[in-house]
Amino acid sequence: MKIAVIDISSSGLSMTVAEAGKRKTEICLKERLSLCLPHYTDGGKLSDLGIEKLTSGLVNLKDKCVGLGVEISYLISTAALRYLENCDQISQRVYEATGFPINFIDGKTEAYCDYVANRYYSSLPQAVLMDLGGKSIEICDLSKNRKQDMLYLDFGLLDLHRKFVNKILPSDEESEKMRKYLKKQFSEAELPGKGTYLSAVVVGATGKAVYDIYADYTDVPVEENGMTIEYDKFRKMVKHLLSGKDRTKLILKHAPEKLYLIVPAAITMKALFKRFGVEHIVVSDSGVKEGYLYLVLHTKEKGVCYDYRTGKVNESPFEKEETEVKAEARRRRRSSRSVENSVKADGNEQENFVSDTAESGQQNSVKESEFISENTVTDTVTNADTESEK
Amino acid sequence: MKVGILTSGGDCSGLNAVIRSIGLTLMNNVKNVEILGIPEGYGGLIRGESYRLERNDFEGILGLGGTILGTSRQPFKKMTVAEENGTTRLEKMCRNYRKMGLDCLFTLGGAGTHKTAALLCMEGCNVIGLPKTIDNDIFGTDVTFGFQSAVEVATESIDRIYTTAASHRRTMLVEVMGNKAGWLTLHSGIASGADAILLPEIPYEPDELCELIEKRQKDSRSCTIIAIAEGALPKSEVKLKKEERRFVRTERGETTGTQHLAEILQANTGVETRVSVLGYLQRGGTPCAFDRLLSTRLGGFAALQAANGNFGVTVAVNGERIVYNALADIAGKYKYVDPKGKLVRLGRLTGISFGD
Numbered sequence: 001m002k003i004a005v006i007d008i009s010s011s012g013l014s015m016t017v018a019e020a021g022k023r024k025t026e027i028c029l030k031e032r033l034s035l036c037l038p039h040y041t042d043g044g045k046l047s048d049l050g051i052e053k054l055t056s057g058l059v060n061l062k063d064k065c066v067g068l069g070v071e072i073s074y075l076i077s078t079a080a081l082r083y084l085e086n087c088d089q090i091s092q093r094v095y096e097a098t099g100f101p102i103n104f105i106d107g108k109t110e111a112y113c114d115y116v117a118n119r120y121y122s123s124l125p126q127a128v129l130m131d132l133g134g135k136s137i138e139i140c141d142l143s144k145n146r147k148q149d150m151l152y153l154d155f156g157l158l159d160l161h162r163k164f165v166n167k168i169l170p171s172d173e174e175s176e177k178m179r180k181y182l183k184k185q186f187s188e189a190e191l192p193g194k195g196t197y198l199s200a201v202v203v204g205a206t207g208k209a210v211y212d213i214y215a216d217y218t219d220v221p222v223e224e225n226g227m228t229i230e231y232d233k234f235r236k237m238v239k240h241l242l243s244g245k246d247r248t249k250l251i252l253k254h255a256p257e258k259l260y261l262i263v264p265a266a267i268t269m270k271a272l273f274k275r276f277g278v279e280h281i282v283v284s285d286s287g288v289k290e291g292y293l294y295l296v297l298h299t300k301e302k303g304v305c306y307d308y309r310t311g312k313v314n315e316s317p318f319e320k321e322e323t324e325v326k327a328e329a330r331r332r333r334r335s336s337r338s339v340e341n342s343v344k345a346d347g348n349e350q351e352n353f354v355s356d357t358a359e360s361g362q363q364n365s366v367k368e369s370e371f372i373s374e375n376t377v378t379d380t381v382t383n384a385d386t387e388s389e390k
Numbered sequence: 391m392k393v394g395i396l397t398s399g400g401d402c403s404g405l406n407a408v409i410r411s412i413g414l415t416l417m418n419n420v421k422n423v424e425i426l427g428i429p430e431g432y433g434g435l436i437r438g439e440s441y442r443l444e445r446n447d448f449e450g451i452l453g454l455g456g457t458i459l460g461t462s463r464q465p466f467k468k469m470t471v472a473e474e475n476g477t478t479r480l481e482k483m484c485r486n487y488r489k490m491g492l493d494c495l496f497t498l499g500g501a502g503t504h505k506t507a508a509l510l511c512m513e514g515c516n517v518i519g520l521p522k523t524i525d526n527d528i529f530g531t532d533v534t535f536g537f538q539s540a541v542e543v544a545t546e547s548i549d550r551i552y553t554t555a556a557s558h559r560r561t562m563l564v565e566v567m568g569n570k571a572g573w574l575t576l577h578s579g580i581a582s583g584a585d586a587i588l589l590p591e592i593p594y595e596p597d598e599l600c601e602l603i604e605k606r607q608k609d610s611r612s613c614t615i616i617a618i619a620e621g622a623l624p625k626s627e628v629k630l631k632k633e634e635r636r637f638v639r640t641e642r643g644e645t646t647g648t649q650h651l652a653e654i655l656q657a658n659t660g661v662e663t664r665v666s667v668l669g670y671l672q673r674g675g676t677p678c679a680f681d682r683l684l685s686t687r688l689g690g691f692a693a694l695q696a697a698n699g700n701f702g703v704t705v706a707v708n709g710e711r712i713v714y715n716a717l718a719d720i721a722g723k724y725k726y727v728d729p730k731g732k733l734v735r736l737g738r739l740t741g742i743s744f745g746d
Contacts, residue, residue: 039716
């Protein structure tokens, strides 16, 4: 079954199309359309022209889905739309133009989607994940896997820009104020300090755009499956973005639609890297869309989708029989195997040690590993699995 | 309010109509407006040159070709390269923008001009772009001013070439401007009833064209007209890098592939084959009525955006309406002919060969 997840962010529309098979899910296409929403806001509202551009972009993506034979699609939006005063009007207009209902995702769910799409990186030592959005910043400790453990800061790069920057790119003074503000906010949010994390995983389109600029500036070839950042070089790049002669050209080359966000993003990333004192930084190509896809496929998120076959809006069609029933069967198989083993072991103390408590612990860890091995939603994860198998 | 206007890149019909529309709309609707003309595009801004435009300057220019401000090409890639005294052209432009005391700068130009406009905008200048090009390849607008006039010229030229080709029973290759995008060739080719249209977006196979010519010969057709974009490529050259392609062509003493194709066609079909390069004819001259109207609409709309303080945008045509796009959304992007698009499909339905 071909499924698409389309995300509306403050700088554009992005879409991931995946083929969900019985055993694994593979990404077929990733598409992005620029739409610099701040340019089309009037006060706290998205203007008529902005709504029109949004719907026309969505119609464009819908046409692509039709061409690709997509069967269902989910339209999601994070804080980018939620904070607009005419959010309801926008939802209505989007629905009228496309038939798509919007699934609004709160900060914790967004962070959880990021986490799910990038849980492979939990194998990194003391890893923290960060997603820098226009209206919120998600931070997840990759060693914690519960939704309630996800952290998000209720301000984003657009807020930073609005609060501190007069023109488009910040002046030295404005950057300094931004840095101080971030430091204060991080402390108030009680983000851990040095020593808690050794590795950072940067996700999201803005993080990727900052990486592209970093790669260009430092002359590092962009490797889709191994995008790493060296902190010292990153620091120099940030300095260049604040005062370098060709900074505008660099931004324009890599992320023109994010021209409001790039410098605040770079400053925020640097501030977070510094606060956490991370030594190893990687950039992931998978984020909210891939995570959301995984969650709906595994019935952990109940979204509403557009069904191309009927032209109607439906509840998510993935029922427990698709996943949980399988998991249940697996649990049963495992439990019967462990009984067999314990019988075979016949007196072996170690095997007989499968007490109720230990068994539930074992189940948890097995469940966890299945979750990872089944997570072939992203290329990175697929490759990573192959690597680990090797 | 003090505004500057500059025209940058290759000229086209309709530039003066836009200048006039901006000037008159502002003068008639905004109090104490001062309008500066910046000569020779970004070159004038780099040098800090400008002069005041008065109402009289806008008289009688609606149907005038070219640009009263003059234009020049200033490559985008050189904008942030440090020159004498370590300053860049971008820095000079920003400095002069401030020295002139501008509240807004109107930049009339194509894709490259818009990229530079986005740079200026990012450095804090208030910029409004207007989409000028005969290529019609600016992203985010259905049509650019200057395009329709060029289509008229190219169509009429192909019509004229048809009569001479038919008289001599020749194959004629008419080379139309368009290096990366084939809009002009596609529109003029369809409008003039060309037998084949070769576009940069659809690589061609010379053998296909030979077959077409031979078939037409058999069917006793008097001639074959091929409208070819200057950037059209044979399939064999698609994989070559730009530099390699340029080298191959330089070796042959050509700048485009048209002459070489003509030689192949003549050698393989035995039909006398000639090339006619329309060149600068397509840029020059008076704008057609469509472009005069479009230019006036775009210029007026841009002036109103300035009056409303909506900067960092470029005006655009969306269906029947004039709208704006954020420069950030369109800078560095091009609009190409969709090989599976409606117009190409229509061409195929009417029997036009695309050589593929």
